Amino acid sequence: AQTVTQSQPEMSVQEAETVTLSCTYDTSESNYYLFWYKQPPSRQMILVIRQEAYKQQNATENRFSVNFQKAAKSFSLKISDSQLGDTAMYFCALESGGSNYKLTFGKGTLLTVNP
Amino acid sequence: GAGVSQSPSNKVTEKGKDVELRCDPISGHTALYWYRQSLGQGLEFLIYFQGNSAPDKSGLPSDRFSAERTGGSVSTLTIQRTQQEDSAVYLCASSLWVQPGSPLHFGNGTRLTVT
Structure with missing residues (x-):
């Protein structure tokens, strides 16, 4: 069975500062994908960043980057220069087993960016 | 359309009534997925469609839940004889x-409240 654990239910950060959201996972598959999705109050889940397990280089997307530690099964998200619009629920998700239709999500971390 | 469209945005229904939730995917997307987001269970996979067929219905919680997709486009998720535990956001x-x-690519979801 696949599991995804986000141990921080809530976090806050001051505008312009850096924050790191934690995620650990478990899977028996050798190849898999990891995602961070953001869910603002509009409820729409928006893809933030994606990492393929076979790629050792950490993914980056503008102010968002990940620290992927495969051996430790850890996949943390770093947000630099936090902006008010980053306030949202952040979900870590795992896709494995050779198809993308059944993501396993963590419980989420509510991030609040304060002015 | 530009994005995934779901209707209604919110639905309040009485226990025992049937409800239909609609999803209009991004034009040209062959795959369509339904997830449920509830406070107690987080995000759960329900069903996915490849074209008009549903290869995996394993996430549907009971036989009161069904879904169909016609013309490889719009999908309808139907919940019969709704129960209070069906209250959730359907993505x-x-x-x-x-x-x-x-x-x-997610829509904004339908928030279902069963009273």
């Missing part, structure tokens, strides 16, 4: 095809 997503690592 629809689509992707170009079912391929490992292919990101899902």
